[in-house]
Amino acid sequence: MKNFQQNLQKLEAADTQVLGVSMDSPFANKAFADQIGVKFPLASDWGGEVTRQYGVYVDEYKAARRINFLIGKDGKILEEQLDKEAIDPTKIVAACQRPKLKQ
């Protein structure tokens, strides 16, 4: 999440809203956001309904796997980053900055 915060200006300049999601409570996520200096919402999927809907629930953790989705204005998925690859969002930042997404 820190890596998204570091790229937040670029993402916002490219018309992109960042939302973190975990199965923690909204209050824990706010405390986490404050601790690491994250200014975008960290949403709570308490119970994991959305995590399951997106197919990213992991039985072993009883929680989500690490994954980033870039969703376009039309609601279609444009990019995905999975597990370790998802720690560094450079690919997503670059995709947002591609001219066709700026329309």
Place this chain on the structure above:
Amino acid sequence: MRKRLLAGLTAWLLVSGVVSPTLSAAKENQPAPPKLKVGDTAPDFKLQYFDGNDLKDVSLSQYRGKKNVVLAFYIFAFTGG
């Protein structure tokens, strides 16, 4: 000649029969690919976050036609990045 061909074919069948179960076993140890692929429509959702004072709703549909959305799932709060 025909016998040799047949033997070759049998050997090939055997080898591929032996190799393919090993390959699929190795595949099972790899992390599964995500259910949703690039190009799929992202399912709408409504979630809540706490802004310090109130619980706020956030949905995917509220950004439709306005903004791209990065949806970043992470495992647990307070565990690194």
